[in-house]
Amino acid sequence: MMSMLRKLFRYFIPSFIGTYLLWYLLIPVWFNHFCIICFLSIISWTLAYYFYEMLNQETIDPSGKIVLVTGCDSGFGNQIAYRLDQLGFHVYAGVLFPDDDGAQQLRQKCSKRLRILKMDVTKQEEVDNVVEQIKQSGMPLWALVNNAGVAILVPFDWGNDIDVYRKVFDVNIFGVVRVTKSCMPLLRQSKGRIINVASVCDRLTMTWTGHYCMTKHCVRVFSDVIRRETINSGVKVITLEPAMFPTNMTNFERLRRLREKIFDETHEEIRRVYGKNYMQNFNDIYSKLALMEHKSLDLVINAMINGIVLCHPKLYYRCGNYKDLLVFWAISYLPEILLDCLFDKAFTYCTQGKYKKWN
Known part of the structure; x- marks a missing residue:
C-alpha cells in the first residue's frame, strides 16, 4: 500500500x-x-441558495393532516412521533411491539391524535392494514417518515450463507420501498412529503459496516430516483444523513451480543482465520468509536420536522456538527487509495490488539 x-x-x-x-x-x-x-x-x-433558504421559511398548517412514521419503538421514530403530536399532526406511529415500553410511553405522553399501530415493514399485510386505516380516516396523508432500520456490524464473511445481508436489506431497503410504494397514491393526492432516513454511511463505507452501508447507499439512490421520477407530482422527497447518534441501533451491548451470535454461526474455517482474540479486540475498538456519538437526537429530529413542515425544505439534511463534517463527509471525498490505507490502519489496530494506543 x-x-x-x-x-x-x-x-x-x-x-x-x-x-x-x-x-x-x-x-x-x-x-x-x-x-x-x-x-x-x-x-x-x-x-x-442560503438567502433562498433563509427567506423562504413558510410552514404548512398541521391540522387535519396525517404523518406516518415507521420504527417508533425507540430512537428517532419515538421522538419524532412525540414532537409531531405536539405540533398538532395526526401521527400514525408504526411499531413492532405495541405493548412494549416505547409504545406505552407514547400513549401516556401524547394526545389522542396519535395512534399506535403494529407495523413490521417486512410484512406487506401489516403495511396494507396501516394504509387502509389511513384511507378510512378521511384525512390526507401529508408525510411518510421511513425511519425503521436495523444495524449489524460484522465482517462481510461472518454468518450463515447470506442471512445477515438478507435481514438488513429486508428492513433497511426493501421495507422502505414497500412502504413508499404502498403510500404513494395517497401522497400524490396530498402533494405531500417522503422523509427517508439514510446515514453518513451512504457516502463513506467503513470497516465492518458493509451490510449497513450497502443498504443506506440504496436508500440514498432510491430517494434520488423517486424524487426525479415524481418531480411533477408535487411530492417532495427529503433525505436525512445522520452521523452517529445514541439509538438502539448503536447500542454497544446489543451489537456485541448479536456479533457473538453471528460469529458462532460462522463456518469453522472462517472462524479460524479471524482467531480467538479478534472478537475481544473488535469489541474494544467499537467501544472507542462509540464515544463519537452525539448526546442528543435533536439535530436529527429538527431536520425531520423541517422536512415535514417547511414549504421549501432541503433535498438533503446532513445531521451533525463541524467534527462530523470533517471526520465523515470530508474524508469521503478522499481518493479511494487513501481511504483504503486509512481503514487498513484501523483494521491493523483491531486485529493486532493495538487499540490501547487510542487511549
Whole structure:
C-alpha cells in the first residue's frame, strides 16, 4: 500500500508542475477575467441558495393532516412521533411491539391524535392494514417518515450463507420501498412529503459496516430516483444523513451480543482465520468509536420536522456538527487509495490488539 502511494506521489509532482505552468502561460487578462467570473459565480450561487433558504421559511398548517412514521419503538421514530403530536399532526406511529415500553410511553405522553399501530415493514399485510386505516380516516396523508432500520456490524464473511445481508436489506431497503410504494397514491393526492432516513454511511463505507452501508447507499439512490421520477407530482422527497447518534441501533451491548451470535454461526474455517482474540479486540475498538456519538437526537429530529413542515425544505439534511463534517463527509471525498490505507490502519489496530494506543 505504501509503495503504491509513493509511486502515486511521483506522478503527482510532474502533474502539479505541468498544470501550474499551463496556468502561468495562460495568464493574459482575458483568462483572469474568466477565472474571476467563475469564482464569483460559485460564491454568488452559494449565497443565493442560503438567502433562498433563509427567506423562504413558510410552514404548512398541521391540522387535519396525517404523518406516518415507521420504527417508533425507540430512537428517532419515538421522538419524532412525540414532537409531531405536539405540533398538532395526526401521527400514525408504526411499531413492532405495541405493548412494549416505547409504545406505552407514547400513549401516556401524547394526545389522542396519535395512534399506535403494529407495523413490521417486512410484512406487506401489516403495511396494507396501516394504509387502509389511513384511507378510512378521511384525512390526507401529508408525510411518510421511513425511519425503521436495523444495524449489524460484522465482517462481510461472518454468518450463515447470506442471512445477515438478507435481514438488513429486508428492513433497511426493501421495507422502505414497500412502504413508499404502498403510500404513494395517497401522497400524490396530498402533494405531500417522503422523509427517508439514510446515514453518513451512504457516502463513506467503513470497516465492518458493509451490510449497513450497502443498504443506506440504496436508500440514498432510491430517494434520488423517486424524487426525479415524481418531480411533477408535487411530492417532495427529503433525505436525512445522520452521523452517529445514541439509538438502539448503536447500542454497544446489543451489537456485541448479536456479533457473538453471528460469529458462532460462522463456518469453522472462517472462524479460524479471524482467531480467538479478534472478537475481544473488535469489541474494544467499537467501544472507542462509540464515544463519537452525539448526546442528543435533536439535530436529527429538527431536520425531520423541517422536512415535514417547511414549504421549501432541503433535498438533503446532513445531521451533525463541524467534527462530523470533517471526520465523515470530508474524508469521503478522499481518493479511494487513501481511504483504503486509512481503514487498513484501523483494521491493523483491531486485529493486532493495538487499540490501547487510542487511549
